[in-house]
Amino acid sequence: MLMKKVAVSLALLLGAIPSIGATLGDPAAPLQIAEWIKGGPVDLAEGKGKTVYVVEFWATWCPPCRTSIPHLTDLQKKFKEKGVVFIGVSDEKPDVIRNFVQKMGDKMDYVVAADKDRKTFSAYMRAFGINGIPHAFVVDKQGRIAWQGHPMAELEQTIQAILDGKHDINAARKRAEGQQLIEQFYEIAGDDSKKAEADNLAKQIEQLDKELDGIVPGEKFDAEKARKLVKLDRIMGGYREAVFTGKTEEEADKILQPAKELALPDIDLDDFKNSVRLQYAFSQYMSEATGKADDVKLTELAAKIDPTGCKQGMLLNELAWVLLTDSRVKKRNLPLAVKLAKAALDLSDGKNPAFLDTYARALADSGKLDEAIAQQKRAVEAASDKEMKAELEQTLQAYTKKAAK
Secondary structure (H helix, E strand, O other): OHHHHHHHHHHHHHHHOOOOOOOOOOEOOOOOEEEEEEOOOOOOOOOOOOOEEEEEEOOOOOHHHHHHHHHHHHHHHHHHHHOEEEEEEEOOOHHHHHHHHHHHHHHOOOEEEEEOOOHHHHHHHHOOOOOOOOEEEEEOOOOEEEEEEOOOOOHHHHHHHHHOOOOOHHHHHHHHHHHHHHHHHHHHOOOHHHHHHHHHHHHHHHHHHHHHOOOOOOOOOOHHHHHHHHHHHHHHHHHHHHHHOOOOHHHHHHHHHHHHHOOOOOOOHHHHHHHHHHHHHHHHHHHHHOOOOOHHHHHHHHOOOOOOOOOOHHHHHHHHHHHHHOOOOOOOOHHHHHHHHHHHHHHOOOOOHHHHHHHHHHHHHOOOHHHHHHHHHHHHHHOOOHHHHHHHHHHHHHHHHHHHO
16 A cells, blocks of 8 residues: 555656746636536635635546545535635536536535636646646635645645634745756656756755755655655556566566665555556456457456455455446456455455445345345445445445345
8 A cells, every 4th residue: 555655646746746837826817717507606806805715627527536526525614614615617518517516416515617718727727837637726815826736635734724824825835846846856866867967956855845844744855765766666667568568477577676676665566566467457357348258258367357465455446346337348247346345345354335335236236135235234334424324325225125125
């Protein structure tokens, strides 16, 4: 799991840090909206002096956006009485947005709008050099852009600091500048011919990191570790490519060998190898299951899908769910879905409500309703989120009704 966190953090640094034209502290641009889909209209100028706004850019087709929506809804509920208004802006057609919002219902409980010819996108995202979504901008009571970043990052802490009068916009600006330097460092850290340039950047970053007590709050910049992570990322990418292009295990292992020499204690290379090979085997199986679906071939490919050695519970659960729900699958392998779902559940010590739900679904689809009901009850008990608990209870009721027939 630590390996996965490090890899994801590196990907975010390489892909999400802006090349800033606009800067924090600049006046927030007016929202130019084609249609208000839910709530609104919102005029930022009218709220000056009394309201804090969160302007978040998203899209219906974006999985990370869908993941962040419940979080934004929770934050809107938490801060609503304190004068905070959330606005989700998409550049898609109004009908597309409307259909999505209607399906989400109360899970997407804040203002939603359709951008007008991407003018709002240009005034915020393009001005700050941001390409990826979801991305949020916080507008303080003075009408200034006080923070910008991924909505799952320090958004909640930033809003609270603004409300408490403790948000330091100058420090936030310096952090943004520091993140730019980090991006530049990561771009050249793996190039030995640019070592001197990378060393100079590292000194600047370390000085700013010390001044701010962390450019990334709670983390200390480590230039040597960063260099190793860049090299590791490239090695892992090469290994994955080798596996997915059909190289032999021996050939692929040679590509991964230099990663062992980096001696990064948080990296579980065996888990990485097992996860990549599992994904490759699964992709081969799905290609057949959604294609010709030959029984002999499917049996042969299914035998290669072995969860042993994979410690990524989320991955195993996702694979099981695909087997159970993907409409393209012509012949469902329910025993395989049960095996993958159970492996994921075991990694969570039987406590993850989502994993319990998947396992229950696999059992139910296999005709084992009594066992499915027992597992679904555990899922309901394990869920702490009210909305999730309600959904799990609905599924439990469906299993119970089916068992009673």
